[in-house]
Amino acid sequence: MTKTRVPAVEGWFTSDPDRPALLGQRCAACGTYVFPPRDRSWCPNPGCAGRQLDEVELSRRGTVWSYTDARYQPPLPYVVPGAEHRPFALAAVELAAEGLVVMGQVVPGVSVDDLAVGAPVELVVDTLYEDDEHTYLVWKWAPVAGGGGA
Amino acid sequence: MRGRDDVVVLGVGMHPWGKWGRNFVEYGVAAATDALGDAGLDWGDVQFVSGADTMRNGYPGYVAGATFAQALGWTGVPVASSYAACASGATAMEVARTRILAGLCDVALVVGADTTPKGFLAPTSGERPDDPDWLRFRLLGATNPTYFALYARRRMDLYGATDADFARVKVKNARHGLNNANARYRKEVTESEVLASPMVADPLRLLEICATSDGGAAVVLASAAFARRHTTEPVRVAAISTATPTYPNAVIEMPNFATDSWAAAAPPERPFKASIAAAAYDEAGIGPEDLSLAEVYDLSAALELDWYEDIGLCKPGEAERLLNDGDTTIGGRVPVNPSGGLSCFGEAVPAQAIAQVCEVTWQLRGRATGRQVEGARVGITANQGLFGHGSSVLLAR
Ligand SMILES: [Zn+2]
Numbered sequence: 001m002t003k004t005r006v007p008a009v010e011g012w013f014t015s016d017p018d019r020p021a022l023l024g025q026r027c028a029a030c031g032t033y034v035f036p037p038r039d040r041s042w043c044p045n046p047g048c049a050g051r052q053l054d055e056v057e058l059s060r061r062g063t064v065w066s067y068t069d070a071r072y073q074p075p076l077p078y079v080v081p082g083a084e085h086r087p088f089a090l091a092a093v094e095l096a097a098e099g100l101v102v103m104g105q106v107v108p109g110v111s112v113d114d115l116a117v118g119a120p121v122e123l124v125v126d127t128l129y130e131d132d133e134h135t136y137l138v139w140k141w142a143p144v145a146g147g148g149g150a
Numbered sequence: 151m152r153g154r155d156d157v158v159v160l161g162v163g164m165h166p167w168g169k170w171g172r173n174f175v176e177y178g179v180a181a182a183t184d185a186l187g188d189a190g191l192d193w194g195d196v197q198f199v200s201g202a203d204t205m206r207n208g209y210p211g212y213v214a215g216a217t218f219a220q221a222l223g224w225t226g227v228p229v230a231s232s233y234a235a236c237a238s239g240a241t242a243m244e245v246a247r248t249r250i251l252a253g254l255c256d257v258a259l260v261v262g263a264d265t266t267p268k269g270f271l272a273p274t275s276g277e278r279p280d281d282p283d284w285l286r287f288r289l290l291g292a293t294n295p296t297y298f299a300l301y302a303r304r305r306m307d308l309y310g311a312t313d314a315d316f317a318r319v320k321v322k323n324a325r326h327g328l329n330n331a332n333a334r335y336r337k338e339v340t341e342s343e344v345l346a347s348p349m350v351a352d353p354l355r356l357l358e359i360c361a362t363s364d365g366g367a368a369v370v371l372a373s374a375a376f377a378r379r380h381t382t383e384p385v386r387v388a389a390i391s392t393a394t395p396t397y398p399n400a401v402i403e404m405p406n407f408a409t410d411s412w413a414a415a416a417p418p419e420r421p422f423k424a425s426i427a428a429a430a431y432d433e434a435g436i437g438p439e440d441l442s443l444a445e446v447y448d449l450s451a452a453l454e455l456d457w458y459e460d461i462g463l464c465k466p467g468e469a470e471r472l473l474n475d476g477d478t479t480i481g482g483r484v485p486v487n488p489s490g491g492l493s494c495f496g497e498a499v500p501a502q503a504i505a506q507v508c509e510v511t512w513q514l515r516g517r518a519t520g521r522q523v524e525g526a527r528v529g530i531t532a533n534q535g536l537f538g539h540g541s542s543v544l545l546a547r
Binding site for chain 2: 008009027030031032033034035036044045046047048065066067068069070071072074075076077078079088090092097098099100101102103104105112116117118128138
């Protein structure tokens with residue numbers, strides 16, 4: 001039986017297999033960005049009276065602001081994918097156009113030894129965990145081989 | 151600078167940190183009783199109780215002011231309860247201080263205490279997909295050390311900090327806390343022992359990340375006029391900062407998924423963490439050059455180095471040199487965490503900011519047995535709580 005692929009959180013990213021993207025918001029008045037998206041409409045910039053945030057796809061590429069890993073199994077509500085915990089890397093990634101740093105897990109098979117501050121990465125959508133019927137998806141960062149930023 | 155009208159710390163007290171497994175109220179009452187004894191006052195003299203809340207001990211923890219007042223015996227005294235994550239104690243002190251400065255009371259008791267579970271601090275249970283603190287565990291598996299490690303790694307990649315630098319912070323603090331009767335961990339460690347401890351969140355190792363502890367701390371605050379009648383060694387509260395960030399906060403903060411955006415507005419000149427102590431210095435008219443010592447929130451060994459820069463002891467990138475020159479060791483220019491810090495205490499969230507003030511008070515009175523900073527005149531505390539809570543208390547004698 002094929003499992004249904006569903007996002008682990010609603011409305012934070014698109015799962016287009018070719019070009020997935022984070023879904024943020026942009027203030028129609030001042031142009032500031034918001035991620036994760038909010039269910040309220042006012043702009044977080046105190047210097048702006050904007051009351052309209054439009055949904056936008058964020059840049060799919062960025063550069064590593066910093067990185068680490070999870071050697072031990074995180075506590076609930078984290079759900080271990082598979083039989084046992086395997087250490088995974090995490091990165092905080094700077095998106096230049098949006099002026100944002102966004103956290104994410106790094107794709108399996110990439111360790112901290114493969115990462116560096118400033119290294120280019122791109123967004124992918126990957127399995128977070130599974131149950132009997134569903135594969136729950138989340139965004140992750142993947143190193144870009146020899147690629148430039150942004 | 152307010153000078154002689156400053157609110158005064160009249161008494162301090164603590165219940166030792168540990169993993170005692172008893173009700174948090176017991177620790178709070180013990181600390182309060184100690185602080186009242188230290189102030190030479192009775193419970194009946196207290197005109198206001200300000201409690202720092204704990205989120206892990208059910209309803210009594212959410213109404214800490216009333217819980218401690220009831221435990222000490224209802225006297226009709228007005229209460230307040232504050233929650234500001236790790237900064238709760240400072241917020242509770244600020245509530246008490248402003249009430250005194252407003253002339254509404256002369257003597258206030260501030261209490262915080264916690265009973266903590268084992269292991270990583272995890273969010274409260276249940277499905278809460280609207281809570282970022284729940285979601286960061288579910289979607290990222292990002293524990294608290296994850297965030298501390300991001301900062302540590304940046305120090306390495308930007309400033310050339312090393313594993314050994316981080317380990318030496320731990321070695322220093324372990325030595326500082328060796329004779330502190332209130333500390334939970336009183337054992338020397340060597341640099342190689344630290345470096346041999348298991349990696350938790352690269353580059354941070356088990357011995358470089360603070361544990362969670364049970365503990366309680368209390369302070370008695372009083373108006374200057376009241377204090378003059380009760381003590382000859384006043385420790386002045388020169389300032390309390392409960393700063394929040396200025397938009398856009400361009401540094402990723404626990405438990406967030408992202409920073410604010412700097413696409414439309416430039417980040418403030420002072421990042422949030424540096425603005426916390428700066429607000430205290432501004433209020434007091436005292437600068438970092440005046441400090442005798444500091445108690446900072448070393449949730450990780452590497453984070454203590456960030457604080458050196460954020461409280462103005464040195465410029466960004468210079469903290470490792472300060473550490474390695476011995477400036478921040480007892481006997482050095484400006485000892486940091488003479489109590490042993492979180493490294494020796496572990497974190498008892500609502501009690502911790504109050505415990506920092508207890509330590510600075512003992513130091514300024516010359517009563518920090520076994521860890522005294524000679525001739526201490528001015529000390530600062532600094533910490534940062536989840537969801538944008540700054541906390542810094544500047545004390546002087
Ligand atoms: Zn706007």
